[in-house]
Amino acid sequence: MARKITIRDVSKHAGVGLGTVSRFVSGRGYVKQETGEKIRASIEELGFMPSFHAMAMRGTVGTSVSVIVPDISNALSSFVVKTLGDELRQHDVKMFFASPSGRPEVEAEIVQNFISRAVDGMFLMPSDEDNEATANLLQLQNFPKIILERDFMHGLPSVSHVLTDHASGIFEAVAYLNVTNHTSAALFCPEKGRPGRDRGRAFTDAMNSYNMQATVLVGSMDGDWVHDEIIRMSCANALPEALIVGHNRYLAPLITALRKRGHIIGRDVSLITHDRVDLGELHFPPIATIERDIALIGKLACRCYLDMRDNGDEGRREVIPTTFRPTSSIVKRL
Known part of the structure; x- marks a missing residue:
């Protein structure tokens, strides 16, 4: 039995990003006319047939990601998730969110659940940087993985880190x-x-x-x-x-x-x-x-994901600076 042609085959054959092919196939988002003609030619030559069932289940092709933070009751984590969601929405990316409430064993279960849903990327602020169960699950996945504010899975492909100095x-x-x-x-x-x-x-x-x-x-x-x-x-x-x-x-x-x-x-x-x-x-x-700049965490994380998804970026490290704002809560001692 011949192997089923996938959207990744079309992307490679046409020489364009996976996200670009996704936008063309789903009809959502802008694709240049010249690029669209290349994709159409590759689809016809390869005999690619989009899975309309999968598109209906997920809303579009290649545009669903998961976001996992330890505790959503933390106001700063909530703001990062909101900013990230706003950024992803501008690129027609659907976001699924979950929080393990700081429990590493629950985090691994959540990661497995999202993998089974065939998400196309994952944003993760690990509850525990030594969580081998989560790391082992993610090592087997080729989708973009963006780690927020933690040293986790360094040196592995398809992993970006957004950190604070x-x-x-x-x-x-x-x-x-x-x-x-x-x-x-x-x-x-x-x-x-x-x-x-x-x-x-x-x-x-x-x-x-x-x-x-x-x-x-x-x-x-x-x-x-x-x-x-x-x-x-x-x-x-x-x-x-x-x-x-x-x-x-x-x-x-x-x-x-x-x-x-x-x-x-x-x-x-x-x-x-x-x-x-x-x-x-x-x-x-x-x-x-x-x-x-808390909002910058979400913006940079989204940018990392898009570059990995669309341009084949293997991952990078983004670092946000911190500054000090003095007020009268500081005693001026003699």
Whole structure:
């Protein structure tokens, strides 16, 4: 029995991207007349017959992707997903979304489920960078894989990474603390994941370069431990002059603990957080922020996918910078 001709065969024969053939076959999206004639000639010569059943099930050919983030209740993850969805929609790409709630074993099940649905690409922010079950599943897939904010599947084909340079903003923040005559600071960061590791390493290096006393406190994503650490340090009269929040979930319990102990932000203690969130902006004074262009994560991820899908790009690494925005939550010490 002769092998069934696929849309990939047409793409290779015509010398055009898979996405271009998909748009031509489905009739959705713009294709140049000259390119369309090449595709039509290849279809006739190869005897390609589109699967209209598959097109009906998926809405179009080659334009469905999955997006998986650990926890959609995280406001920043939600914003990344929204931005990515808006970008993909402009290119007639359908997006299926799921969240394993931070459980690696559930994540692997979700990945398997999307693979069985024959998605044409996957955007993944892994719950655990050491999740072998997820990695093994994805290694067998040829579709574009875009990893968000994690070191995962490096060196493998058809994998792009969209990451944040967490170090640059940390160094700017510590330099500002030095200028305002701080001698000690503490960073609260998650125990797992690239962001926490990079922030902790950069914080320690920056503090050492100014001969300042650095304390790195590592814990779970649950912010209760941050509250307890602030109470403990305050009771022991060991509260550092500046506090840096390494995850937006830690901000509320930290502020609550400072209030319980009677510490005034911007007068008694300096406070810096990561990424602009409502609590930080509405607090008085507004909280100084190490920030990045969150929307750019979704835009770059979409661009990576399209280049891999349409142009045969084997994958690349995109890095988003961070900057420091000082506010009056920083005490100007004498």
